[in-house]
Amino acid sequence: MKKILIFGSSGQLGSQLINLLKDDYELIKISHKDLDFNKFYLIEDIILKNNPDIIINCAALTDVDRCEIYKNEAYNVNAGAVRHIIRPLKVTESYFINISTDYVFNGITGNYREDDLPDPVNYYGLTKLLGDIYANSYDNTLIIRTSGVFLNKGFPVFVYKNLMENKRVTAIPGYYSPISAFNLAMAIKDIIPLNRTGILNIAGNKISRYDLALRISEMYNLNKNIDENNIELKAKRPFDSSLNIERAKKLINFNFYDIDINLKHMVIK
Numbered sequence: 001m002k003k004i005l006i007f008g009s010s011g012q013l014g015s016q017l018i019n020l021l022k023d024d025y026e027l028i029k030i031s032h033k034d035l036d037f038n039k040f041y042l043i044e045d046i047i048l049k050n051n052p053d054i055i056i057n058c059a060a061l062t063d064v065d066r067c068e069i070y071k072n073e074a075y076n077v078n079a080g081a082v083r084h085i086i087r088p089l090k091v092t093e094s095y096f097i098n099i100s101t102d103y104v105f106n107g108i109t110g111n112y113r114e115d116d117l118p119d120p121v122n123y124y125g126l127t128k129l130l131g132d133i134y135a136n137s138y139d140n141t142l143i144i145r146t147s148g149v150f151l152n153k154g155f156p157v158f159v160y161k162n163l164m165e166n167k168r169v170t171a172i173p174g175y176y177s178p179i180s181a182f183n184l185a186m187a188i189k190d191i192i193p194l195n196r197t198g199i200l201n202i203a204g205n206k207i208s209r210y211d212l213a214l215r216i217s218e219m220y221n222l223n224k225n226i227d228e229n230n231i232e233l234k235a236k237r238p239f240d241s242s243l244n245i246e247r248a249k250k251l252i253n254f255n256f257y258d259i260d261i262n263l264k265h266m267v268i269k
Helices: 012-021 040-050 064-069 071-086 123-136 155-164 181-194 209-219 246-251 259-263
Strands: 003-007 026-030 054-057 095-101 141-146 169-171 198-201 226-228
Touching: 003 012, 003 040, 012 026, 012 181, 026 040, 040 071, 054 071, 064 071, 064 123, 071 095, 071 123, 095 123, 095 181, 123 141, 141 181, 155 169, 155 209, 169 209, 181 246, 198 246, 209 226, 209 259
Parallel strands: 003 026, 003 054, 054 095, 095 141, 141 198, 169 226
Antiparallel strands: none
């Protein structure tokens, strides 16, 4: 049985991967409670001690505005940690999957393909791009770029909770390709045996945040107290960071759920 080490095992994606992979692989689960990502030497020690066949890095600081304020923390988690993950891989020769983001792009054109040139507009995107660069320096790496991952957190959950409490929801203008952590984990499970390297987009269908909020209100019969406006945020957002997933569709025989099915995977606490 192959051994998979999952960094970020308690997060939205990590928890779903554990549920889907536990019967087929020996899992080593490392969460933020087990590891301070500021202590880089511990990352290397964990990898060398466990000698995994596969490493999946789901750990990230994804709060875009927090990244803009706490830049050292953002760099350490999103980039520095990746740099230290790949160092011992020359010894272990593990297959490495690094989870990246649509926010490495500037959002001018949208429908971004794997070979499009990154140009982040905020510090979160920059740190994730640096993480990609570090990851890509190791040959046996797959970088998965995704968009708006949600399960018990994320914009869809925010919308649902606020509409349930009859609060007004303001959606910032723009488009992205949201996907549930469950659907993303299912795709990753199918990709692992292929030992694919390079970059691969895995995401949902393009939709505006405003239309997504309306869809949630309709699905759950909630009020439509929703508007679309720019609001003051610490970090700039790309206007259209939607991802093209044609390469993934050709690579794996996988059901990329439409937005309505993805939304049914929300976990409301």
